Amino acid sequence: MTPSSKLHVATRKGLFTLEPGRGDAWEITGVDHLAIPVSAVLQDSRDQTLYAALEHGHFGPKLHRRKAGGPWEEIQVPRYPERPADAEPERDIMGRTIEWKLRSIWTLEPGSSDQPGRLWAGTLPGGLFRSDDHGDSWQLVESLWHDPRRQQWMGGGSEVPALHSISIDPRDPKRLALGVSCAGVWHTADDGASWEPHESGMRAAYMPEERQFDPLAQDPHRLARCAAAPDVIWCQHHNGIFKSTDAGRNWTEIEKAGPSTFGFAVAVHPEDPDTAWFVPADKDERRVPVNGSLVVTRTRDGGRSFEELRTGLPQRHAYDLVLRHALDVSADGRSLAFGSTTGNLWLSADGGDHWTTACPNLPPIHAVRFA
Amino acid sequence: MPEVRFAQALQSHVPCPPQQVDAVPDALLRDVLDAAFRAAPSLRGYVLDEQGDLRPHIALFADGRSLPGTPALDAPLPSGCRRIDVIQALSGG
Numbered sequence: 001m002t003p004s005s006k007l008h009v010a011t012r013k014g015l016f017t018l019e020p021g022r023g024d025a026w027e028i029t030g031v032d033h034l035a036i037p038v039s040a041v042l043q044d045s046r047d048q049t050l051y052a053a054l055e056h057g058h059f060g061p062k063l064h065r066r067k068a069g070g071p072w073e074e075i076q077v078p079r080y081p082e083r084p085a086d087a088e089p090e091r092d093i094m095g096r097t098i099e100w101k102l103r104s105i106w107t108l109e110p111g112s113s114d115q116p117g118r119l120w121a122g123t124l125p126g127g128l129f130r131s132d133d134h135g136d137s138w139q140l141v142e143s144l145w146h147d148p149r150r151q152q153w154m155g156g157g158s159e160v161p162a163l164h165s166i167s168i169d170p171r172d173p174k175r176l177a178l179g180v181s182c183a184g185v186w187h188t189a190d191d192g193a194s195w196e197p198h199e200s201g202m203r204a205a206y207m208p209e210e211r212q213f214d215p216l217a218q219d220p221h222r223l224a225r226c227a228a229a230p231d232v233i234w235c236q237h238h239n240g241i242f243k244s245t246d247a248g249r250n251w252t253e254i255e256k257a258g259p260s261t262f263g264f265a266v267a268v269h270p271e272d273p274d275t276a277w278f279v280p281a282d283k284d285e286r287r288v289p290v291n292g293s294l295v296v297t298r299t300r301d302g303g304r305s306f307e308e309l310r311t312g313l314p315q316r317h318a319y320d321l322v323l324r325h326a327l328d329v330s331a332d333g334r335s336l337a338f339g340s341t342t343g344n345l346w347l348s349a350d351g352g353d354h355w356t357t358a359c360p361n362l363p364p365i366h367a368v369r370f371a
Numbered sequence: 372m373p374e375v376r377f378a379q380a381l382q383s384h385v386p387c388p389p390q391q392v393d394a395v396p397d398a399l400l401r402d403v404l405d406a407a408f409r410a411a412p413s414l415r416g417y418v419l420d421e422q423g424d425l426r427p428h429i430a431l432f433a434d435g436r437s438l439p440g441t442p443a444l445d446a447p448l449p450s451g452c453r454r455i456d457v458i459q460a461l462s463g464g
Contacts, residue, residue, distance in 0.1 A: 057428060
């Protein structure tokens with residue numbers, strides 16, 4: 001596997017691209033959509049097309065595409081269908097109205113190599129969309145949207161349910177696992193024709209006792225599947241860290257992981273399912289590093305133990321929070337990158353043993369992604 | 372024949388110079404905007420969402436008088452209206 005040659009950084013004020021410079025340093029070589037919030041980015045490895053989901057505060061979510069060697073172009077954005085005129089207002093379990101309107105594109109994923117043009121988009125307020133023409137048109141996956149169990153979904157962090165993780169089984173791209181805040185993990189084995197929530201294991205200590213293990217009440221913050229061992233999926237959950245060895249059907253809680261198990265982001269080594277990284281925050285009600293000391297936690301034994309990786313990271317008065325899409329590992333498993341809401345970007349070339357500040361002055365970082 | 376003008380902030384994404392729009396008597400404001408969008412179809416998604424509602428941070432003015440958001444879209448154009456301004460709210464940071 002060759003090292004990554006680009007890193008895309010989606011921020012509150014634009015999309016930044018970094019490439020390797022001299023030595024271990026990476027340099028900003030591209031600034032696009034400056035001053036516009038970028039909620040998701042994807043460089044499709046099948047054809048190198050770059051996609052950027054924008055969130056104009058005033059003008060709604062937009063989607064832009066740049067084919068290899070071409071200019072940026074605005075393309076169709078996923079659209080929710082019109083609701084029946086006589087339908088009652090749809091409300092979540094908190095009684096809040098859920099409108100069938102695109103709030104945000106929160107994640108973009110490519111299909112497999114034998115699905116040319118296939119893209120998946122996860123959105124707020126919870127809809128999954130599919131494109132088979134490189135984003136020229138999008139179809140709402142209605143089997144999921146019309147599932148009556150969706151009425152039990154609720155917002156977590158945002159006011160509305162948010163589909164943030166689309167994990168495709170590389171052995172069979174018709175098998176997907178979705179992470180939704182807050183609706184747990186949803187599975188399809190037939191390319192989205194039918195769906196089932198995960199079965200057991202996730203725990204939401206913040207819920208009333210009767211619902212703490214309810215699959216639909218769970219708030220997975222991010223899913224990360226091992227490419228070489230696709231039955232292993234790691235999850236950074238609102239309640240802590242969970243791991244599945246049956247492709248996300250059942251989960252086991254990892255109760256101890258360095259200074260805290262609370263956080264948003266997770267990355268797993270593409271070839272070693274026992275190696276995963278997290279960037280913990282103190283706890284739900286204090287979303288800053290423990291004691292102002294920034295740390296990446298790494299397990300290399302499947303979660304039995306965790307190392308605290310601190311070399312090169314600020315250890316005093318650091319208040320950086322790393323959002324769920326803002327940690328990534330390269331395809332060779334050696335390079336890591338993460339960015340914070342404070343606008344700091346760190347890189348490691350040795351699996352997290354040593355970190356360097358790639359850029360200290362970026363806008364708040366939503367997502368980082370190697371290409 | 373009201374003139375429809377889109378704010379500069381909108382035009383930075385989708386160019387659309389001020390234009391005179393033919394409006395039949397009792398035309399709805401939505402009809403007038405629909406006619407204006409013909410000159411720049413992609414502008415529609417910046418002003419209206421997929422359900423045809425006015426985006427929350429877009430404001431409409433008729434001859435300098437503010438109109439009440441989405442409900443104004445399905446009301447007749449104010450009598451004698453000569454100019455519609457479509458602007459963005461000044462919020463955010």
